[in-house]
Amino acid sequence: MASETAAQLSNNLLYCAMVAYAIAMFCYAAELAFAPRVRRAEPALVGSGAPASELPPAADQGDGAERSDRLGRVAVSLTTLAFGLHLGAVIARGVSAGRAPWGNMYEFSVTGSMVVTAVFLVLLARKAEVRYLGLFVMLPVLLTLGLAVTVLYTKSEQLVPALKSVWLLIHVTAAIIASGIFTIGFAQTICYLVQDRRERRPVEQRGPSFMDRLPPAAALDRAAYRMHAFAFPIWTFAVIAGAIWAENAWGRYWGWDPKETWAFITWMVYACYLHARATAGWRGRKAAYVALFGYSTFLFNYLVVNIWLVGFHSYAGVG
Amino acid sequence: MVDTALSTAPEADREPPGGPVALGPLGFLRWMWRQLTSMRTALILLFLLTLGAVPGSLVPQQGVNPLRVAQFKAQHPALAPWYERFSLFDVFSAPWFAAIYLLLFISLAGCVLPRSRAHWAASRARPPAAPRNLSRLPVARTWTTTAPVPVVVEAARTALRARRFRVDVAGTAVAGEKGYLRETGNLVFHVALLLLLVAVAVGNLWGYKGSVLVTQGSGFSNTVSAYDTFRQGVAVGPGSLSPFSLRLDSFSVRYQQDGDQRGAPRDFHAHVMFTSTPGATPRRYDLRVNHPLVVGGTRIFLLGNGYAPEFTVRDGTGAVAFSGPVPFLPRDSNNTSTGVVKVPSARPTQLGFEGLFLPSAVLDPVRGPISVFPDERLPRAVLTAWTGNLGLDAGAPQSVYRLDTTRMAQVQMGGRPLAQSLAPGQTMTLPGGQGTIRFDGVRRWATLQVSRDPGKGPALVSAALALVGLMLSLFVSRRRVWVRASDLGGGRTLVEVAGLARTDSDRLGDEVDDLTAGLRAVAVQEPFDEED
Ligand code: HEM
Numbered sequence A: 001m002a003s004e005t006a007a008q009l010s011n012n013l014l015y016c017a018m019v020a021y022a023i024a025m026f027c028y029a030a031e032l033a034f035a036p037r038v039r040r041a042e043p044a045l046v047g048s049g050a051p052a053s054e055l056p057p058a059a060d061q062g063d064g065a066e067r068s069d070r071l072g073r074v075a076v077s078l079t080t081l082a083f084g085l086h087l088g089a090v091i092a093r094g095v096s097a098g099r100a101p102w103g104n105m106y107e108f109s110v111t112g113s114m115v116v117t118a119v120f121l122v123l124l125a126r127k128a129e130v131r132y133l134g135l136f137v138m139l140p141v142l143l144t145l146g147l148a149v150t151v152l153y154t155k156s157e158q159l160v161p162a163l164k165s166v167w168l169l170i171h172v173t174a175a176i177i178a179s180g181i182f183t184i185g186f187a188q189t190i191c192y193l194v195q196d197r198r199e200r201r202p203v204e205q206r207g208p209s210f211m212d213r214l215p216p217a218a219a220l221d222r223a224a225y226r227m228h229a230f231a232f233p234i235w236t237f238a239v240i241a242g243a244i245w246a247e248n249a250w251g252r253y254w255g256w257d258p259k260e261t262w263a264f265i266t267w268m269v270y271a272c273y274l275h276a277r278a279t280a281g282w283r284g285r286k287a288a289y290v291a292l293f294g295y296s297t298f299l300f301n302y303l304v305v306n307i308w309l310v311g312f313h314s315y316a317g318v319g
Numbered sequence B: 001m002v003d004t005a006l007s008t009a010p011e012a013d014r015e016p017p018g019g020p021v022a023l024g025p026l027g028f029l030r031w032m033w034r035q036l037t038s039m040r041t042a043l044i045l046l047f048l049l050t051l052g053a054v055p056g057s058l059v060p061q062q063g064v065n066p067l068r069v070a071q072f073k074a075q076h077p078a079l080a081p082w083y084e085r086f087s088l089f090d091v092f093s094a095p096w097f098a099a100i101y102l103l104l105f106i107s108l109a110g111c112v113l114p115r116s117r118a119h120w121a122a123s124r125a126r127p128p129a130a131p132r133n134l135s136r137l138p139v140a141r142t143w144t145t146t147a148p149v150p151v152v153v154e155a156a157r158t159a160l161r162a163r164r165f166r167v168d169v170a171g172t173a174v175a176g177e178k179g180y181l182r183e184t185g186n187l188v189f190h191v192a193l194l195l196l197l198v199a200v201a202v203g204n205l206w207g208y209k210g211s212v213l214v215t216q217g218s219g220f221s222n223t224v225s226a227y228d229t230f231r232q233g234v235a236v237g238p239g240s241l242s243p244f245s246l247r248l249d250s251f252s253v254r255y256q257q258d259g260d261q262r263g264a265p266r267d268f269h270a271h272v273m274f275t276s277t278p279g280a281t282p283r284r285y286d287l288r289v290n291h292p293l294v295v296g297g298t299r300i301f302l303l304g305n306g307y308a309p310e311f312t313v314r315d316g317t318g319a320v321a322f323s324g325p326v327p328f329l330p331r332d333s334n335n336t337s338t339g340v341v342k343v344p345s346a347r348p349t350q351l352g353f354e355g356l357f358l359p360s361a362v363l364d365p366v367r368g369p370i371s372v373f374p375d376e377r378l379p380r381a382v383l384t385a386w387t388g389n390l391g392l393d394a395g396a397p398q399s400v401y402r403l404d405t406t407r408m409a410q411v412q413m414g415g416r417p418l419a420q421s422l423a424p425g426q427t428m429t430l431p432g433g434q435g436t437i438r439f440d441g442v443r444r445w446a447t448l449q450v451s452r453d454p455g456k457g458p459a460l461v462s463a464a465l466a467l468v469g470l471m472l473s474l475f476v477s478r479r480r481v482w483v484r485a486s487d488l489g490g491g492r493t494l495v496e497v498a499g500l501a502r503t504d505s506d507r508l509g510d511e512v513d514d515l516t517a518g519l520r521a522v523a524v525q526e527p528f529d530e531e532d
Helices: A002-034 A043-047 A063-097 A105-126 A128-152 A166-200 A217-250 A258-276 A285-308 B024-036 B039-058 B066-075 B080-085 B088-093 B095-122 B149-162 B180-206 B456-475 B507-531
Strands: B139-145 B166-170 B173-178 B208-215 B219-221 B229-232 B245-255 B265-275 B283-287 B293-295 B298-314 B320-325 B337-343 B350-358 B361-364 B368-371 B380-388 B408-410 B419-422 B427-430 B435-452 B479-489 B492-501
Touching (some): A002 A128, A063 A105, A063 A128, A105 A128, A217 A258, A217 A285, A217 B298, A217 B456, A258 A285, A258 B039, B024 B095, B080 B088, B088 B095, B149 B166, B149 B173, B149 B479, B208 B245, B245 B298, B245 B435, B265 B298, B265 B435, B298 B350, B320 B435, B350 B435, B380 B427, B380 B435
Antiparallel strands (some): B139 B492, B166 B173, B173 B479, B208 B229, B208 B435, B245 B265, B265 B283, B298 B320, B298 B435, B361 B368
């Protein structure tokens, strides 16, 4: 059957993508490791005049810098290649099932991690300096794919009637995109917290570290905020589209089913984050912890609620 | 770097500590109000509401799954009363949950009102004058030119205007401000949340929701008594149900035939006939999941389905005491269904039957008779019989799916309970001439949910408004730009351009650079024109 061939092709492409991602991840790691350890100027000095997110150019262009840069370029090429394979896998899956390929948890994971890579590539295209994020993006992408092919794998099939709806398609698409962007924001928030801790120590006490290759904490914080602020309305839209779908399928737009409840919780926590950034005494680290908490509620909804607290949304297709 | 003048956070946030001591009652109230409408309180209430929702997903909820609530209560007899005391089985209508969101919304209203007033004033005010030292601002550019001061000022004014800044010229300095839509969006967003709450409340007060099981070939009319479960808002009057009636003509289902998800449903169709008002011509509708039928503002949804085996029961006198379909409830995904047949009119004693209906029956050596596929391939009814008093006259309401056997005896055969598996057309005969039951065939049933929610439309509009407001609020950046020209003497002019953004946007630098480039072009060319 043609659909089975396509499903098989999808699986094979995905394995190839994973290999490419893995090599890319090592290259990103090596890039950070081999980078010359520039002792960056204090943020206060950088701050005035030039936008703080600009990295000072790698000062002493030695052997290390060149090697590191080459590794980075290789990593980006590999990421692009992996993304192409990944995209192929998603399309083949869609062809085999004859519908949008995000109808169960396996497909959601595969497509969602592809969005993470896509967002990262877009950021790279706009501004090459985000290459530092490579390692922190490849890691969750590979973990998600690993989980998908081992635990969540489901054969390519049609959908149960409740899931056949345009609004569901819109809802899940928006949710996938938002979660992809939140994932990048999450990675940046972690980088920010680590960098911030480092910057709090006096310069003499900071050992050499690859963190020197990353932008200063203030810039990371801003970048993370921008990611979250971008994803939040998309998530809001996803929740609204979900409510419209629920209204069409079951005659109530909101029923506090566990899945809905956790979508609400995630939304609220990210709203808290946006508030916290505007509240005296909460900016900076505290707000960042709220963002991490928001991401963990998303993960909880996705992994725990889907599998253990199933409600109306018999969606997972696992087991 | 954060300029408080551009911040929209309520003033109360910056209140000096001191508290309500020695303020007098009015002062105390004012202090309380300030506390309630402060950003910090809003943040805390947001957190509390979030935390409050968590038990609502972990503890079974009455409104979501009453069956699981009952199970939970049976399994945890010691814990359940405590849960009940804190409304944990009904978190989302619990008093404490309502208290949190009402406080939050009062805080919201108390926060939005003064901010709206301030924003109204700000959006008609002139942009603030340039600070003395422009080079101290986060984005600043300086250069000298030969263009005279007025030319630079005029060029700056037109350039800012062209960029749709609100512009004010004061002496040798130009002040521009842009992005008022940010604050507008933020206010729209928060007001829309208030509207959303109102819409939900309207739906709860003026809406209703009922579910009803309809067997193929029968129907119901829209009255409260027709429903198996019914919930209505307090404002719903007796005459407010729209007077339609509906009949289920046939029901068809398609299942996945093979593979991993064999037996998963793929398509449900309920073919119904409905009349919107008594006497109107009946019309057909093909009711499907995600395709509700709308009759006069009331919507009818297909929720579930199952089998209703048909039986004919003859009692001890040989008379037909019962005949017709009996809905059985599916217990698993292969539609292994259970149900009971109650025959109160049987003579000399009442009869009751407990049964399994298996659409595709097999006899599993371990689990006994079960169904292995949800569709009808080898339908069997497995029955056991009881005689005695069904207890229907006791006054207490009884489930139609369960037999109250306290005053009944199970019919025995050879020292063991009588149990027989029947194919369609087969009959089970009770020993001692107590009667017979014939398995005639099987029909489908569907559960329909009927609901009316007048708050639904307003809720959607509020949600859409909130989304638009949110996007404006997050993507528009409010910024100020100043240009100052100072005569340095000797035909040279110092031009200072500086910008200040309230947002964490890094585009301001580019914007100022762009403006600077434009100004530079003007500032170099103009002198020649002037001398013409
Ligand atoms: C229902 C509860 C609330 C929710 C879900 C909520 C959500 C949000 C969100 C998502 C934002 C970020 C978008 C933006 O910057 O405009 C925001 C901003 C803001 N909220 Fe709320 N909010 C709520 C209640 C409140 C209350 C009670 C107050 C007043 C004390 C308030 C004051 C503000 C302010 C001042 C901002 C702007 C922050 C800034 O300057 O960036 N909000 N809110």
